[in-house]
Amino acid sequence: MQNFGYLLAAVFLLQLWPMALALNLEGSYLLKAKRGLDDPNNALANWKPTDETACGWTGVTCSAGAGGNQTVTAIDLSGLDLEGPFPDSLCLLPNLNFVSLSLNYINSSLRDDSLLGCSALTYLDLSQNFLVGTLPSFASLPLLRHLDLAGNNFTGAIPPAFASFPSLEILSLTANLLNETIPTFLGNISTLSQLNLSYNPFAAGSIPPSLANLTNLETIWLAGCGLVGEIPPALGRLRKLTNLDLSRNSLTGSIPDTLSGLSSVVQIELYKNSLAGSFPSGLSNLTTLLRLDASMNLLSGPIPEDIFSIPLLESLHLYQNRFNESIPATVAKAGKLIELRIFKNYLSGTIPAGLGSSSPLMFLDLSSNQLTGEIPEGVCLGNTLEELLLFENYLSGSLPKSLGQCRSLTRIRLANNRLSGEIPAGIWSLPRVWILELTDNSLWGNIPAHISGATNLSNLLLSRNQFSGNIPAEIGSLSKLYELLASDNRLTGPLPESLGLLKELRQIDLHNNYLSGELFKVESWKNLTLLNLAENSFSGEIPPDIGTLSLLNYLDLSGNVLTGEIPIQLQYLNLKIFNLSNNQLSGPIPPLFLNEERRSSFFGNPGLCWDPNGLCPGSTEGGHSHRKFLWFLVFIFVLVIAVFLYGTRNFYTKQRISTRGERVMEKFSSIPTSFAKLGFSEREILDSLQEDKVIGSGMSGKVYKVVLQSREFLAVKKLWKPKDSKYGDHKTQEEEDAYDAFRTEVANLSKIQHNNIVRLWCCYSHLGSNLLVYEHMPNGSLGDVLHGEKAGVLDWPARYKIAVDASEGLCYLHHDCVPPVVHRNVKSNNILLDAEFRAKVADFGIAKVVDRLGKGSNSISGTAGVSGCITPEFAYTLRVNEKSDIYCFGVVILELVTGKRAADPELGEKDLVRWACATIQQKGEESIMDPRLDLRHKVQIAKVLYVGLLCTSTLPMNRPSMRRVTKMLMDARAESKPPSYYFEKDGRSF
Template sequence: MSAANTSPRNLHFLYLLSLLCLLTGTNSDELQILLNIKTALQESNNNVFDSWESNNSVCKFTGITCNTDGSVKEIELSNQRLTGTPPFDSICQLQSLVKLSLGGNFLYGRVTENLNNCSRLQYLDLGNNFFSGSVPDISSLSGLAFLYVNNSGFSGTFPWNSLENMTSLVALSVGDNPFDRTPLPRQVVKLTKLNWLYLSNCSIEGQIPAAIGNLTELINFEVSDNYISGEIPPGITKLRKLWQLELYGNDLTGKLPIGFGNLTRLEMFDASSNYLEGDLSELRFSTQLVSLQLFENEFSGEVPAEFGDFKRIVNLSLYTNKLTGPLPQKLGSWADFNFIDASENFLSGPIPPDMCKNGKMKELLLLQNKFTGQIPLNYANCTSLTRFRVSNNSLSGVVPSGIWGLPKVNIIDIALNDFEGPITSDMEKAKSLNQLIAANNRLSGELPSEISQALALVSIDLSNNQFSGKIPATIGELKQLGSLHLEKNMLSGTIPDSLGSCHSLSDVNMAHNSLSGQIPSSLGSLPSLNSLNLSGNQLSGQIPLTLSYLKLSLIDLSSNRLTGPIPESLSIEAYNGSFAGNNGLCSQNINYFRRCLADSGLSRELRTLIVCFTLGSFALILSLGFFIYLKRNQRDHDRSLKKDSWDVKSFHVLSFTEDEILDSIKQENQIGKGGSGNVYKVSLANGNELAVKHIWNSDSGNRKRIRSSSPMLAKRAGSGISPEFEAEVQTLSSIRHVNVVKLYCSITSEDSSLLVYEYLPNGSLWDQLHTCKKMALDWETRYEIAVGAAKGLEYLHHGCERPVIHRDVKSSNILLDEFLKPRIADFGLAKIVQTNASKDSTHVIAGTHGYIAPEYGYTYRVNEKSDVYSFGVVLMELVTGKRPIEPEYGENKDIVNWVCSKVKTRDSVLAMVDSNIPETYKEEAIKVLKIAILCTTRLPTLRPTMRSVVQMLEDAEPCKLLGIIVSKDGNKKEELRNNDKV
């Protein structure tokens, strides 16, 4: 077609065709880029990538928003439980991309690519992830309005200079990262469009610059948990749009600046844990306050009366200051007031009566002040209360009966006051009560039997009161009771025998009452009892011999009417004075007691000699019989091994013979005993050493009996080889990995089977961490063990032709060679995922208590993620040095519960690290602990793959502690800083 013949209509058609071709090419490129993202990132159970298919339009992909021309405008994949390292080079090839949101996932790795090719970005969120290394180069992103990298894992120096040209920034959130220390950068205070500035816990030091007042659009300013000193600058009073101001956990001094009341929109103000002083008068006009946290400062003067007119306030923490005068009586009477903690001040006057007016109050904490008057009756109906603490004041009157029966309260603390009257039968309603502390008052009457229905009680302290009557006979129903203090009252009657049923009791004090009768022998059955004080009563009879079985740090039975001998194990110097004032007692060892008369004509020494001779002779006869039995059994065992016909299957080139192995299977070479068989050490003639597991076939005895009667039945009984043996051979015979134990060969007979492994001289990781064989493993060694074991499991899950689920990952199944390099061992429960079975699971009941993933509680379907959970427990062992199950965790609790309960503050997290790990490595250990927490997530789909775990471990390096839990916008969750008095 010539140019002369090309009509305008044809030109228009050609233009459209060219544009269509261009768009088709662009869409094809962007499709490939998005598919690259899908390949790089693994999803959990959100199915976010289900729509990301090559036959689908990219504009229909979940999380993708397009322009009108079909080009990708936004990627919104935040909070999708994604793992992996994003391919930023590919992402930045999306020419029209203005929003990239990947926050709130489990992304990891170093970001080595710069983001300068993403020059059109206006919104970038990488926060709340597990990246490592420095923040990537973002200097060309001049159009950014929103930048979130808070709690991302980045370290080093934040590129503050990159902010120079980002004049459009509206939100800047970089907190909760272990950056290098730096003053609050000048570049920040030039960003005059900012309305959200989150710089908490990122090593900001120096003073808050006066120019902060230039950021007049700010509605949120947070610089908590840093190293900021000096005074709060007056310029902060210019920020009249402020909604939240967080300054806690710094070294601020001085007074609240004059004009602070100008912040009339301020709802959330936290300047706690500083060194601020002066009065609170500048807050009189902050009428919109919802939460005010000023605890642990040096504020003085009175609480402004205007606080009583604040209609929105629900949280008020003023504890540990020097405040005086009364609290406003209308305080908390307007809104759904939640809690007050004004403890450890010099406050006086009555308790405000209406803080629970709307029935929402949870905590009333006013201990250690000078409050007077009675407990207002309104609080007896405050069923929402969980903590009621008014101890160490000058309160008086009768405690309202409803207080004793508040259904949600877990602590009632009214000690050191002048209260009177009884504890009422309302106690039966206190189903959540853990601690009842009412010592040092003038309470009276009998202890109600209903106290035994407060089954959650752990501690009771009613000492120094005027209680009378008997101790309730049903007190033994308090199975969780650990401490019982009833001393210095007027109690009478006997000590209930049921007290011996309180198996958690460690501390009992009933001294200085009028108790009578005998000491119950059941007290000797309390396994945890450490301190027993029954002095100053009228107890009679003999000291129960069962008390000798206890390991007591304190026993005091003095000033009673006890008679008879003092048990020998209690007649020691450590208990001197413990039995004084009991004229009827005698002892063979304590000089100031009369000597006990012999029970018969035999002297004590002769009786002891006869008993010892009799017991010794009996033990000798038993030992001799047992020795003969073992020798005979061993001869039979050896004879059986020799006469059997053996079948050898080798999986490596062998440097030993079958006979060398069989000759070494004898008792003196036994080095271990597991659930599936005994383990022997074999020293070869060439100097090499091997480990041999001997497994008796589970039904060999049955087959022998069957064979004698029917050859056909014997054949039907099968080979009898144990399933553990078959699993181990099937798994290990084809595996070649440096971190999986090497299986040289199997030797099988009709009745038993042998597995021949490489010998690992340093035993198991369990041995090195928890037994008398343990050595002081330095952090570098622990880290290498973690990485090596992870690589072994990664190979099993991802490197084999068919995935192998170990199903019994634990520290005792991680063996260590002469260089302390780890090997995954003991595949007796392993399962190779069959091609014709379910892709992701297998029906099993397997594992070891403390390592078993929680899905066992509701299904027997487990997959590779169950191994990941167990490995997370091993990581916790490496970091903390603790066993998976310890008494200190509490009943039905394990190391995972314990670790999660301690993840509250920086100090509580650091305290979990094994004391054998030097301070210089504790930050690195914490990073591994974070990976362990991720591995032990309750939902299997949220756990990373072992491939991801290896990547995260390899990226682990010494750095400052990362924040564990923050909200997406950078605000710390309130539960991380629960500073109420314990």
């Protein structure tokens, strides 16, 4: 009986053995896939061969299979920074139906034989990786319903086999390198609901009319696909279509009337094409339309009345899901169309009177057209309007009174029209408005005291109108105000002293008014770049503290009744525009202004003395000689004191070095780590580190200019000491380790030898400080030259050469160094210029060596960059890698093109990237080009701008490698037709 029990147990265990074997076999397939991938973050640490099942592993989902056994059905490893080829061992899992490896570094090509065995797959997402080569046919995946390969580097054509997918619903090939035409056979995939092919360099071709056969289509996304020809009228048959995006192509012809048959459409984007003719009729049939953008085309004729007669919303949630934006309840309850953008066309006639009556809008942009008539009274009906952009038209009449109660407004831009009348009182105090632009109209009235309610106002632009009265003292409460432009009006009275307290002010232009009174102290205007108070009636003396405004480059006080002498401090400003003419100034002109270039700046001041020798009218020779003698005595006295202090300091410095200092250095490796045959000594370097030799200072230390006895120049960076440094007679083991790490890293960096990398000659450790000795770059940093007084020397050919030089330096770091190096602090101040303005990348104070062969991450935690060039992904990854360098280099390109700083106060709350994208969208790429540049080169400038926009793509995977960036810049030498631009703004591609 006992033997019989043993027999039953043995039979039972024998039955369980195949199930255990199956589970172990699936785990072994997954472990094989893991071995083929680099896992820098150890994200798959719990994939262990000792486990009995893979069902609890990261990213692994199991379901009950045949006989109730657990089997692997889904693998989701997205966003884990995995690197390597596609793990084809996954296809050995017999019941696998879901695979997502998006947002990784999956590379190499994707072959059909790698997918054999994955016949059960219904969902495959390999988006945002580095896959290359041609697209496979996916013939072995007959059940596939979702295929997403966006953001890779696939080339060639879309395979004809795609037409045979029996149940494919979503096909996304966005942002690859596909370069043949969009094939007509895509119209055979009858089950398709989403077709996303945007931003591929397809060969010029038309929209296949066969797409109209896809009756289940909900999304057609063909932006930036090189499309030409007309929009097929047959697309109007797609009754389920919710999103039609044909933007950024070269489409011609008119907008088909048949689009009024898109009964489910939520958004239509047709901007940046060459569409002509008038708006189609029947738009009121689009009962679900929320967003219509047909800007930057050639449309003409009137805006149809029925565009604002769209009925109540039936599926508002579609907009919210698409753009992740909240919609006010008043909009959801009251109406339909919330966004209409038709700017930069040739539309004429009046704005339909029904605007806003049926559809309370949130965004309305009709700027840069030929519209006439008045702004409709109901434009803000429902109090939902956020942006009202109607500038550059021929609009007339007064502003609607209802705008004064429209507290939802954030942007009002009505410049360059024929508007007249008094401003409705409430407009001045709208709490959310940050730009109020009314320039070039015939508006009148006073600036009221309740402007203090406009707490978010940063741009107040009123020039060339008929505003009158005093500027109220309450304007001083607008703490965000950085641009006050109200020239060519009838303003009177003094400037309110509260204006002098606004620290964010960047530009003040009040010229050609009737302002009077004395100027006050302006020490708070540290960010001011432009001050124009010309053609007023200001009196009194010029405040000397204007000379402390170091960023000021435009100063015009001409045409007033200013008296007294010119403050000598003004001569130290980097002024490009300077005019004090036609005042009542007297006395000597500061010496640095005594040149022919500045002579006209002082015309119309009979009391001023233009004499390099200082022999001004009204002074006696004896008095003059007496003053000269006093100044001579002062000079001798100062010189004697300086020599005495220098000798004393030098004596004690040498004593300190010869005693405790030499003892410390001897004990703690004062011998330099040298990387080249040196023609100078350590003592020669150390004796030159004096404060009067400082030529720069940054986050990692001070930079000194050292002149050797040989009359050669060096640059020495003294890295900041850590706050808890204990360097002294007894160095801790922790400090010894830190110093060893410093020497090792610098030794690695010293091996970098490239024409576009600043040469590191050697390093020292001295009294707890680490010293890096570099070659000297006499023209300083690109940032200082580009944004300083020398900016005029950088014409476009020079800027283009700098961009190419810097890209070659970074390309060397990323691709030719072994191991590669991530700079981590790319910015214009770390690109230095030699005597011939050749650019070299510098400052590796925070660079790290990327060990691709080890287990370290390809991303490095820590510093993300400086304000204005912090990558979008840093907010949620807190890591930087090669793609971070590329983004920051893109910002440098935008600085070269625009002449603006990466974080320029003039841009308000936007950084340079967001400002450039928004401005290009509204006004075109030429509008952001530095006005100091010769636009004969505008084609090449536009091509370089395109490279910068690619580098600053929001998604890291969409940024080209530095090798490709360099090639694109080199290709831009030929000033031929510029490419079609693509950029991203607010999470959406344009």
